[in-house]
Amino acid sequence: MLADNSIDIEDYRLTIEELNKKINELISHKLNIEKSKEQSKRDRKNIKKLKTELKKYVHFNKLTPEMLHRLVDRIEIKEDGSPKIYYRFANDFLNE
Numbered sequence: 001m002l003a004d005n006s007i008d009i010e011d012y013r014l015t016i017e018e019l020n021k022k023i024n025e026l027i028s029h030k031l032n033i034e035k036s037k038e039q040s041k042r043d044r045k046n047i048k049k050l051k052t053e054l055k056k057y058v059h060f061n062k063l064t065p066e067m068l069h070r071l072v073d074r075i076e077i078k079e080d081g082s083p084k085i086y087y088r089f090a091n092d093f094l095n096e
Contacts, residue, residue, distance in 0.1 A: 001007045007015075053070075060067065073086040 001012070071088060073088045075086070076084045078084060
């Protein structure tokens with residue numbers, strides 16, 4: 001359109017600026033989607049690991065010390081006597 005003199009140079013520059021701004025917004029949006037996709041992959045991988053680990057203990061009749069040590073990192077007792085349990089899988093599987 002500029003070559004045909006359908007628009008002047010100022011209108012051309014404004015159009016190019018708007019298009020470049022839109023392109024940059026779309027690139028940014030694409031990068032955010034790609035990051036979300038990667039996080040989803042990691043989340044699915046972590047959930048799969050957790051499920052595999054938990055399947056070992058699904059059908060148990062007695063909690064053994066080995067099972068307790070495998071699943072629980074530590075237990076803290078608050079002043080009011082209530083426990084706060086820190087599970088190992090919260091760190092091992094969900095923070096990779």
